[in-house]
Amino acid sequence: MWHKALSSHQLEVWAAPESQDLLKLLAQKFQAQQPLPELIISDIGVRYGGGTSLLATELCKWCAEHVPHVRVLLVNPRQTQIKEVEKRWATRRGAIDLLPKISIDNLSYAFTIAAQVLGIEVKSESLQTVITNLKYQKTQLDRGAVHGKSIRQTATEELARKMAMIPLMVMASEPTTESNQHTLPSQKRQLALDATISELKLYDLQIDLEQVGAIARQLFQDNPLLPALVVQDQGNYVGMLSRRRFLECLSKPYAIELFTKRPLRVLYEQAQSEILQLHGNTSIVLASQLALSRLNDEIYEPIIVHLDGDIYSVLDIHDLLQAQSYIHELATKLLREQTQTTMFQTEKMASLGQIVAEVSHDIRNPVSAIYGNTESLLTYIEGVMQILRAYEKEYGTSAPAISETLEQVDWDFVRSDLPQVVRSIQSGSKYLRRLVDTLQSLSHMKDNAMPEPVDLIECVDSSLMILSSRIRNIQIVKNYINLPKINGYSDRLIQVFMNLIGNALDALIDLRSQPDLIRQRHQILHKEVDEIHSSGNLQTVSEITWQPLVMISATIAKIDDRNWVSIKIADNGMGIPHEIQDRIFDSFFTTKGNTKGTGLGLAICHQIITQQHNGKIVLRSPYLNDRGDVTIGTEFEVLLPTMAL
Structure with a gap:
C-alpha cells in the first residue's frame, strides 16, 4: 500500500527486506556521502540483529545522532x-508519529502525515485511484486455502513479532542519553518494598515564565526523554509544563509563530492542567495508586516531586509504573519464599510429630509397667x-551372726528408707507417664475432633511440664483459683x-544475656537515671536486683455481662514496642529473626483462641501487676467462654 501510494506522487520508494541490515546499509551510505532517504517508514515489531531489540528504537537513535534531517515514521501493524501513551513512546524515541495498521480505510490519513513530513502536496485524484485499485484487488483475492507459508510457520513468525513487542508493552527502561537530567545516586541500588519516589530517576530542568517559548521547544528537542519542565516565576516554583501539553499547543494552527516568539506565560496559560504533587518520601506503591486514580486525560501526565526546601523535580509516570512493577514482583517473590519456608516447617513438624507419637508410644508401655508394679512392690x-x-520378736537379734549382718547392712536405715x-x-514414673501422655496428645491433633470439657489449669501445667527443661533459674509464680471447665x-x-x-x-533468657538492657529497664521503671549517674559510678547488674519471672494467673472475668475464664501469662522482660503491637498477631511477623522464629506462633494462637474456641487473646505491654503498679514486660490474657449450665 505504501509503495503504490508514494509512487503515485512520483516519489522514489525503496523497500528493504526484513533480512537486510538496514542500519548497516544506512551507515555505509552515510560514510560514502551518498544521498539518504528523507523519510523511513518502519514496522515497530521488526527485531534488530535477530535479538529482542527493536529495529525502530535503534533506527530512531541512529538517525537522531547522525542524520537529524532524516525522519522516521513508525507503524504498528498489530x-x-x-493509544496516547504509545504515541508518546514513539515520539520520545525520536519518531515523528506512530500509526496503526495500514488499511484501505486509513491509507489516506497515513499518506497525509507522510506528505506533511516530505513537504509535498497531496494529489487527491492520484491517491483515490490507488485506493480504488487496492479495493478491486482485494475483491479478487483467492478465498481458498492460503498458499505459501504454512499455518505453523505463520503463527511462529507472529509469536516472534509479539515477543519483540514486549519492551513496548511493559514500558521498558529508557536508554541512557547525555542530558541535564538529574539521576539520584540511590537509583543505582535495588528498590526495597518501602522505597520512596525520591529514589527514582528525577528530572530537574527548569524554565521561567518570562523566557520565550522557543527555549522550551529547544529544551524538549535536546532532551528527547524529558517528560516535563519545572516552571518558575522569578525563581519561585509555579508548576509543570509536560511534553504532551506543550506539543498539543504547538500542533494548533499558527501556534509555532504565536507561542515560540512570546513569553512562555502565554503558552502556559493555555496548557495548564491539574498537577499531582507528592513529597519525596511518598512510597512508590502509594504514588502509583494516586497517579492511576487520576482522570483518563491526566493519567499519563508526569508527577511533581517536592524534595527538601524549594527543590522540585519531575517524575515520569513510566518510571513510576516500572518501579511499581518491580516492587510487586519482589513482594510476590518474598511471599512465595515465606510460603515455601512455612511448608517446609509444616512438613518438618508433621514428621517430628509422627516420630514423637511413635517414641512416646514405645516409652509409655514400660513406664506404665514401672508405675503399676510400684504399688505391688510396696505391698510386698x-x-x-x-x-x-x-522373726525378730520370736527369736530376737542377740545371735552374733544376725547382729553382725544387721550392722553391716544398716538395717534401721534400710527399713525406713526402702518404702521412700x-x-x-512411683512419683518419677507418674511424672514421666503424664509427660508421655501430653506429648502423645499433641502429636495426635485432629482437625475433625469434637470439642469436650477441658480443664485449663491442667493444660497450663502440661505446658509447663513440657517446657521444664527450659525453665532454669527462672521463677514461675502461679496464682490459680478453681476454674470451671470450658468446651x-x-x-x-x-x-x-x-x-x-x-x-x-x-524474652527473659535474651534479656538476661544483655546487662545493658537490664540497666535500661531499671532506669525506665524507677526513673532514677540522674541518681544512677550522680555518684559518678554506674550501677552494675548485680546491684540492680532483677530476677527473671513468669507469672501465671487464673481467674473468672465478667465482660459484657458474661463470665469468661481468664488465663494471664506475664513476664518482667523488656516488653514489646508499641509501634509493632498491632502487627504481633500477623502471619510471618517475627521479632526473633529468620533463624529463630517463623512468625506463625502467635498467629496460630490467635486463630485457635478466636476461631476454634470463640475466645479472645489480649496483649498488654506494659501492664498492671496484681498490686496495680505499672510493670515493664509483656502480658497475654486468654479469655475463653465458660460452659453453659
Whole structure:
C-alpha cells in the first residue's frame, strides 16, 4: 500500500527486506556521502540483529545522532488504534508519529502525515485511484486455502513479532542519553518494598515564565526523554509544563509563530492542567495508586516531586509504573519464599510429630509397667517387713551372726528408707507417664475432633511440664483459683499456652544475656537515671536486683455481662514496642529473626483462641501487676467462654 501510494506522487520508494541490515546499509551510505532517504517508514515489531531489540528504537537513535534531517515514521501493524501513551513512546524515541495498521480505510490519513513530513502536496485524484485499485484487488483475492507459508510457520513468525513487542508493552527502561537530567545516586541500588519516589530517576530542568517559548521547544528537542519542565516565576516554583501539553499547543494552527516568539506565560496559560504533587518520601506503591486514580486525560501526565526546601523535580509516570512493577514482583517473590519456608516447617513438624507419637508410644508401655508394679512392690515390702518383725520378736537379734549382718547392712536405715525409694520411683514414673501422655496428645491433633470439657489449669501445667527443661533459674509464680471447665480442644490449648510461655522464656533468657538492657529497664521503671549517674559510678547488674519471672494467673472475668475464664501469662522482660503491637498477631511477623522464629506462633494462637474456641487473646505491654503498679514486660490474657449450665 505504501509503495503504490508514494509512487503515485512520483516519489522514489525503496523497500528493504526484513533480512537486510538496514542500519548497516544506512551507515555505509552515510560514510560514502551518498544521498539518504528523507523519510523511513518502519514496522515497530521488526527485531534488530535477530535479538529482542527493536529495529525502530535503534533506527530512531541512529538517525537522531547522525542524520537529524532524516525522519522516521513508525507503524504498528498489530493494532487498529494507537493509544496516547504509545504515541508518546514513539515520539520520545525520536519518531515523528506512530500509526496503526495500514488499511484501505486509513491509507489516506497515513499518506497525509507522510506528505506533511516530505513537504509535498497531496494529489487527491492520484491517491483515490490507488485506493480504488487496492479495493478491486482485494475483491479478487483467492478465498481458498492460503498458499505459501504454512499455518505453523505463520503463527511462529507472529509469536516472534509479539515477543519483540514486549519492551513496548511493559514500558521498558529508557536508554541512557547525555542530558541535564538529574539521576539520584540511590537509583543505582535495588528498590526495597518501602522505597520512596525520591529514589527514582528525577528530572530537574527548569524554565521561567518570562523566557520565550522557543527555549522550551529547544529544551524538549535536546532532551528527547524529558517528560516535563519545572516552571518558575522569578525563581519561585509555579508548576509543570509536560511534553504532551506543550506539543498539543504547538500542533494548533499558527501556534509555532504565536507561542515560540512570546513569553512562555502565554503558552502556559493555555496548557495548564491539574498537577499531582507528592513529597519525596511518598512510597512508590502509594504514588502509583494516586497517579492511576487520576482522570483518563491526566493519567499519563508526569508527577511533581517536592524534595527538601524549594527543590522540585519531575517524575515520569513510566518510571513510576516500572518501579511499581518491580516492587510487586519482589513482594510476590518474598511471599512465595515465606510460603515455601512455612511448608517446609509444616512438613518438618508433621514428621517430628509422627516420630514423637511413635517414641512416646514405645516409652509409655514400660513406664506404665514401672508405675503399676510400684504399688505391688510396696505391698510386698510391707509383707516382708511384717515377717521380719515377727522373726525378730520370736527369736530376737542377740545371735552374733544376725547382729553382725544387721550392722553391716544398716538395717534401721534400710527399713525406713526402702518404702521412700519405691515411692520416689512411683512419683518419677507418674511424672514421666503424664509427660508421655501430653506429648502423645499433641502429636495426635485432629482437625475433625469434637470439642469436650477441658480443664485449663491442667493444660497450663502440661505446658509447663513440657517446657521444664527450659525453665532454669527462672521463677514461675502461679496464682490459680478453681476454674470451671470450658468446651474446647485440650491439645490445641496446650499448644497455645506452650507458645505464650515459650515466648516469655525466650524474652527473659535474651534479656538476661544483655546487662545493658537490664540497666535500661531499671532506669525506665524507677526513673532514677540522674541518681544512677550522680555518684559518678554506674550501677552494675548485680546491684540492680532483677530476677527473671513468669507469672501465671487464673481467674473468672465478667465482660459484657458474661463470665469468661481468664488465663494471664506475664513476664518482667523488656516488653514489646508499641509501634509493632498491632502487627504481633500477623502471619510471618517475627521479632526473633529468620533463624529463630517463623512468625506463625502467635498467629496460630490467635486463630485457635478466636476461631476454634470463640475466645479472645489480649496483649498488654506494659501492664498492671496484681498490686496495680505499672510493670515493664509483656502480658497475654486468654479469655475463653465458660460452659453453659
